[in-house]
Structure formats: structure tokens, C-alpha cells
Amino acid sequence: MKEFIETIEKLSKKIQRQINLMEVCGTHTVSIFRHGIRSLIPSNIKLLSGPGCPVCVTPIQDIDRMLYIAKQPNVILTTFGDMMRVPGSDGSLYKAKAEGADVRMVYSPLDALKIAQENKDKKIVFFAVGFETTSPLIAATVAVAEDKKIDNFYIYSVHKLVPPALEVLVNTKELKLDGFILPGHVSTIIGSKPYEFIVSKYKKACVITGFDADDILQAITMLLKQILEDDPRIEIQYKDAVKPEGNPKAIEFINMYFEPFDSNWRGIGVIPKSGLKLKKEYSHRDAEKVFDIPPINSKEPKGCQCGAVLRGVKLPPECPLFGKICTPQNPVGACMVSSEGSCAAYYKYGGN
Ligand code: SF4
Missing domain, CATH: 3.40.50.11750 (HypD, alpha/beta domain 1)
Structure with a gap:
């Protein structure tokens, strides 16, 4: 060193x-902070x-839409732990769970698929978030669901490229x-x-x-x-793990089930062909198509500067709420929720 x-x-x-x-x-981001x-x-x-934290770049509109789906009868909404804490316009998925919605944290989409097998009378929605690293696993889960004819399993994909x-x-x-x-x-x-x-x-x-x-x-x-x-x-530099051609099998799997679409990023806006949605052949598993989600008037938390932080044009302490109203225990914006979020990392390790 x-x-x-x-x-x-x-x-x-x-x-x-x-x-x-x-x-x-x-x-x-976390490693740079941790090692000063x-x-x-x-x-x-x-x-x-x-904008390297998938939880952070998921726009509030998608959180609100998940809140809507979670509150529908006979629905079990599943997702990764961090997504449950991201504030929507009217609270988080955790809050919805506390108020009676069946929202469950899972470690893998395969856990969500198991819940679907065990609850045939319910619709199980997996709120799929992540970059190219996690999308092969989601594709594999859809493949298993198709193979085993698990018809009550749906994906809401906010996957980004x-x-x-x-x-x-x-x-x-x-x-x-x-x-x-x-x-x-x-x-x-x-x-x-x-x-x-x-x-x-x-x-x-x-x-x-x-x-x-x-x-x-x-x-x-x-x-x-x-x-x-x-x-x-x-x-x-990361030669042990990365090859110029990547992992062709994983890429093939993604392309089998997903296709790129114009996706909205928090703080950045719609970027052409920057998201992954299920292909037409699998639209029967697309929660967006299965649930009739009404237009929702989403509102970003007042004063939150996540957008500018995600674009790299502001540092977290430049947000007036940083460390005062917004902390990891009480996150106002998404960047304070995930440990990979810039605001959470800055809060934990300081400006080093
Ligand atoms: Fe948003 Fe909180 Fe970060 Fe401010 S400190 S930009 S409110 S997440």
C-alpha cells in the first residue's frame, strides 16, 4: 500500500x-470510506x-407502487431487507408491515419462490432490485418458477444496468x-x-x-x-475475478428472461435502455402487468438531496438534513438506508 x-x-x-x-x-464507496x-x-x-447503490437509485415512485401492491388482499410482498426501510411518500414497507400488510424480508428470490409454493392461495410478488450482479439469480428463479409451474409468483423488476x-x-x-x-x-x-x-x-x-x-x-x-x-x-486490476468477456452463461441467462427498457433512476431520471424488465413471453409473471396500479402522486422527502448525492455533485454533509434529522436509525432518504449508500457511509466513517 x-x-x-x-x-x-x-x-x-x-x-x-x-x-x-x-x-x-x-x-x-464503503471500502474507500472504511480505509480512509x-x-x-x-x-x-x-x-x-x-450511483452505485441499487437501493438508492430505485425511485420513490417504485417504492410507492410496491406499497400499493403490498396493501392488496391476498398478496405477500417479498424483498431484500434494505428495500423495506426505504421511505416512500407515505412510509416504508416496514411501516406497511406494521400496519398489517404481509411484507416479508428474504435473502434470495428463491426464498420468495418457496413462499409461493407454500401459499398457493396468495400472490407472491418479489420486488427485484439490483445491478447485473443479481439479475442472473432473478432470471434463474423465473426459470425454476416456469419449470415447476409455480403460477402465483410474480416479479416487480427495478433492475438497473x-x-x-x-x-x-x-x-x-x-x-x-x-x-x-x-x-x-x-x-x-x-x-x-x-x-x-x-x-x-x-x-x-x-x-x-x-x-x-x-x-x-x-x-x-x-x-x-x-x-x-x-x-x-x-x-x-481485478484479474482473479473479471475476464473481458465476463460470464457468458450468466449473460445468456439474463437475456433469456429479461430485456432492456428505459428506466427511471432516482436523482438522474429516465436513462434509455438502463433497466431490465421481463420479456413478453414471461409477462404473466410481471407484477406491473398483473396488478392494476393506479397513478400515484409520489413526493420526494422535503429537503432530501439524494438526487444530487447520487449524481456525485453534492457530498452528503451538504444536505441540511444530514446527521440531524436524517440518520441510519431514522433515514429520510434512500442514501441513508443501505450500508452502501453514500450518506450512510459518510455518517458511519466521516469524510475520510
Ligand atoms: Fe437524503 Fe438523508 Fe442523504 Fe440528506 S442525508 S441526501 S435526506 S439520505
Whole structure:
């Protein structure tokens, strides 16, 4: 680590300007905070946190729609734990559960499928959230449901795709990005090829990296060298896990059951082809189609700056509610809910 830090210092002196690097993975965000990486590198190297927390980027409209479905008769709504705490316009799924709705936390969509098998008289909806890392598992669950003819199992997919969001970030003028610390987990599935446009079209430095402090520091040295040499390219630091072609089987599985659609991201808006929805052949499992959800007038929590935090243009303490009204025990916005959210990480580890 010492060697990497010394190299970063030398390279940053040679570059002689502010360098803006963005990590777009919530696990990287937490790792950078936990290891105090910002305090280890020169002040002209700015590390910005992007929209890498799937819970955080799920817009409030989808939370409200889940609240609506959860309150319908004979419905069991299942989802991962963090999603239950994200505030909607009128409380969270936890609140709905406390008020009598059957909302259950699961660790895997296969748990939700088991609930469907055990409750044939009910409709079981799985609120599916995540990036490319989790979508193969959701696809596999749909495959099992089809195979075993478990007809009372439905998916509400808010799954997101990382590369289209990168294109929005690279075009965000306030950010002036020089390069990306690209996600290790997502890249194990999609490989490095889907990021190639960042280099060919935008000439930005890119390194796919792992999650330990030395992985991230090494990635920063690699990025600085690319910038100094004016040789942007995609390098894989996380070689043990990531191959350029990714995991073709997992990609095939995703493509078998899902297709991209224009998806809404909290704080960013609709990004073309940035979400995954079930293909037409599986629309009988699409909760959006099965439930007649009325238009809902969703309202973001007053004062919450999640949108700006997710775009990397504001730091959590710049939100007036940070640490005062909004804490991990009493989250006002989504970024304070998940441990991968920027506000939660900043609250826990401070500004290091
Ligand atoms: Fe939203 Fe809370 Fe973060 Fe402010 S501190 S941006 S209210 S999550």
C-alpha cells in the first residue's frame, strides 16, 4: 500500500491539476470510506461517489407502487431487507408491515419462490432490485418458477444496468470526470467490453478493480498513469475475478428472461435502455402487468438531496438534513438506508 501511495503522490505532482475519479459501485464507496483512502492520497485527486447503490437509485415512485401492491388482499410482498426501510411518500414497507400488510424480508428470490409454493392461495410478488450482479439469480428463479409451474409468483423488476448510467455521468458537466473506478462485481458478469464506449467515445480512463484498500490504491495508480500518458483504456486490476468477456452463461441467462427498457433512476431520471424488465413471453409473471396500479402522486422527502448525492455533485454533509434529522436509525432518504449508500457511509466513517 505504501508503494502505491508513493506512486500516486509522484504521479499527481506530475499531472499538476485536479483529477476527478468516480467510483460507481456502492461496495467501493464503503471500502474507500472504511480505509480512509481519501486521507491517504493527495488533495488534487478527488474521489467522487456515483450511483452505485441499487437501493438508492430505485425511485420513490417504485417504492410507492410496491406499497400499493403490498396493501392488496391476498398478496405477500417479498424483498431484500434494505428495500423495506426505504421511505416512500407515505412510509416504508416496514411501516406497511406494521400496519398489517404481509411484507416479508428474504435473502434470495428463491426464498420468495418457496413462499409461493407454500401459499398457493396468495400472490407472491418479489420486488427485484439490483445491478447485473443479481439479475442472473432473478432470471434463474423465473426459470425454476416456469419449470415447476409455480403460477402465483410474480416479479416487480427495478433492475438497473450500469453502462448506460456511466454515459449520463460522463456527460454531466459539473462532474468533469477524468476516469472511472469500475465495479468489480458487476464486471464479473458483463466483463469489460460494455465499457469500451467510455474510452472510444469519451476518452476517459477506466480500471475495473477489487474491493480491498490495496486494490483501490492500485487502481488509482493505473488511472493516473493512463491520464498522464494520455492513453485512456480499460484495464482490469481485478484479474482473479473479471475476464473481458465476463460470464457468458450468466449473460445468456439474463437475456433469456429479461430485456432492456428505459428506466427511471432516482436523482438522474429516465436513462434509455438502463433497466431490465421481463420479456413478453414471461409477462404473466410481471407484477406491473398483473396488478392494476393506479397513478400515484409520489413526493420526494422535503429537503432530501439524494438526487444530487447520487449524481456525485453534492457530498452528503451538504444536505441540511444530514446527521440531524436524517440518520441510519431514522433515514429520510434512500442514501441513508443501505450500508452502501453514500450518506450512510459518510455518517458511519466521516469524510475520510
Ligand atoms: Fe437524503 Fe438523508 Fe442523504 Fe440528506 S442525508 S441526501 S435526506 S439520505
